[in-house]
Amino acid sequence: MHTLISLTSPAVLPTVVEDVTAPVSWAGGQYAVWLVALPLLSAAVLLLLGRRADRWGHWLGVLASAGSFVVGLGLLLGLLGLPAGQRVHDVHLGTWLDAGALSIDAGLRVDPLSLTFVLLVTFVGTLIHVYSVAYMEHDAARRRFFAYLNLFVAAMLLLVLADSYVLLFVGWEGVGLASYLLIGFWNHRTPYAVAAKKAFVANRVGDVGLLVAMGLLFATFGSLDFATVEAGAASGTVSQGTMTAIGLALLLAACGKSAQFPLQSWLGDAMAGPTPVSALIHAATMVTAGVYLIIRSGAVFTAAPTAQLVVAIVGAVTLLFGAVVGCAKDDIKKALAASTMSQIGYMVLAAGLGPIGYAFAIFHLVTHGFFKAGMFLGAGSVMHGMDDQVDMRRFGGLGRYMKITYFTFMAGWLAILGVPPFAGFFSKDKIIEAAFVPVDGQPWRAWVFGCVALVGAGLTAFYMSRLFFMTFEGQKRWSTTKDGAEQHPHESPALMTWPMIVLAAGSVGLGLVLSRVGFVEWLEPSVGHAEHEEPVLAIPLIIGLTLLAVVLGLVLAWRRYAVTTVPVTPPLGTALTRAARVDLHQDAVNDALLVAPGQYLTRSLVYGDKAVVDGAVTGLGRATVGVGDLVRRVQNGYARSYAAVMVVGVVVLAFVVLAARG
């Protein structure tokens, strides 16, 4: 096997590293530490001070996140002041582990890619912090909530800023922990606690992939920092089998974190967390970490075309999977979660197309971060006004009661549909175009991925319009709250609406602005430059077809969910609808394939442990007791019988002695 052969010859490559243009030192990079430190300190203060921080804790959280954003903005200005070729900086923080031959440095990489993430995370994060101040106002544990949010922001920033896989892994685990804590924030409700555990376990499966990838990388390159790995992968001295193995392991990690097929089942359940969490972690930022990992490891995937193809396939499958599930969900948050899954499928598909798709994947990631977070906050606002109702069949006509939520949600809806000139048009359309570009002169890939992306766009239009119409248009289908009082939908307070308005503004204009200011060129120092290649169809035709698919989906949803009355109890539906309602039997498949055999295995191990190991120990004990029981009968307590035994013994002894002498 290739892998094993190369494992035996590590440290071939570090010599090659010297040839690569070493990142230029830049004093501004030192400030990057504060990006992570601010929210981390705030989280520590909030958790350590306890109830004493209850009154002002949430504002400290907002401030820490905003502070990180300001630092990020400063770094952005600093980088913009440098020529494009000098925008990749590795900031050395010190030696982290030093054990003989193994020496791992802690360092941050400030480059256009990480800074894009930093700005997205801190900007959207700050808005969601502000929103949460009002959303969680009546929750007794609001301070703890903000501590976790800050912890998440710190971990996420560490993840995207790390300059090596080891430090990235720390952030990777940190966001997993924060995600777990926040999904299970209301863990006194058993299903929520279970959902948190499910997310944690699914993420763990992905983490194993990352660990394996790190092991392979270390064995192959002798180092885990991005610079060495990039140089080594580009040098072409490593066998393709090794690179494919590394790529697939990285993909597994990405699948776990980004809820991609086949590890996507946790995302829907993760909606158990408070809605701001769903907006920040499970829509805008953390779930995109997988996309980040794939793009950051671009050199590995370039050297492993097979792994790259698998990435694209996983993206395409998830894209359709999420879209189909989204069409059938009646829970507004779960429909949005399915949509997130599908949109990240787009990003992973783009990331699987190679350098041509990297920039567009990030572009879509950024616009998606805005419009999806905006829609989640809108959903939270709807729930806020509707007594935590999430069933869209019990909404309807809310647009007349919540004007701001209505219009901000509409901006997000049009953006995700890809209606020009909203943000999604500029990003998603580019991905569809890129999907139609033949790779390595293989037209079948262009056709398959292109058509999947196209169908996905139509499905997206359908399920998002369905969600929008069921919630905001049509007849009102609500009457009473859970406790029987009359339902009075109302607009949310200003602290909640302002973040939504800002995000809506991003949903409207961000795509246009970013494509005008050259976002793709800005990313080039990090993700590499891709030559423009012609897709198999003419670009105007692709745009036309995409818009046609979107309009079709929109009209279909309009006719079924806005014009006609939506039944309050879900109709039986087709077999596909019924399957999609239960996530296309994802949980059942997992149960049958993994959980049941796993439990069988553990049960048989427990049985084996009881029968063999415990059996040996308890058997020995029982045998001792049995022998003792037998011997005990001799000790009958009658002095005369003891005397008889002695007499017999002496006589026997006498005979023996005499016989020996005789």
Next chain:
Amino acid sequence: MSLTHYLVLAAILFAIGATTVLLRRNAIIVFMGVELMLNSTNLLLVTFSRIHGNLSGQVLAFFVMVVAAAEVVVGLAIIVTIFRTRRSASVDDVNLLKS
């Protein structure tokens, strides 16, 4: 009288004593059996002492008597105590240690 007579007598006495100890329940009688065995041994000691013309056996017989006397003192005291508390002098009743 030859040596054999002494030895046979001693053996008979010892057998009677041993049988008494093994078969009788009354603690006093059991004691008497024990004394009988001790005295049969004394008889042997004295016999061999005389045959060999060596006084050690005679001296040892005295020792045995002294020890037997002491043993009787202690033993009888125990028996009397047991009889007082349990209203019985049967050795078979004294099996409290066997729970």
